[in-house]
Amino acid sequence: MSTDKPQQNFYPIDNIGMFEDLTIAGIENTEENLASFMEAKDKPHVLDDEIVDRGIRLYKNQLEDADCMDKQIAMWKKQTLTDEQSQRVESLSNENNKFRELSNFILI
Secondary structure (H helix, E strand, O other): OOOOOOOOOOOOOOHHHHHHHHHHHHHHHHHHHHHHHHHHHHHHOOOOHHHHHHHHHHHHHHHHHHHHHHHHHHHHHHOOOHHHHHHHHHHHHHHHHHHHHHHHHHHH
16 A cells, blocks of 8 residues: 555646635635634633544644645746736745644644
8 A cells, every 4th residue: 555645736827716715715714713722722621632633634734735835836936927927926825824824823
């Protein structure tokens, strides 16, 4: 049995809107969950082991997603892009960094 991770698929720049939407949704969901975790900070009894374990898996997976996004962004940056495309790629890179920071913050 192989433990190799599946090879990452890369997408043309025309798909950037999908990645922007996914990243923004990921940030919003993570911010909502962070607020819930912060509320539970002083009441650890409301979080059972299953919820904590599921959260750890989720945010570790999100970090892997952020790494994949970095690779996608790097591929786009190697291409000849219009000014608008370059700006969108840079903005997406910044949003992906925020996504990663939030995910890391929850795991700390």
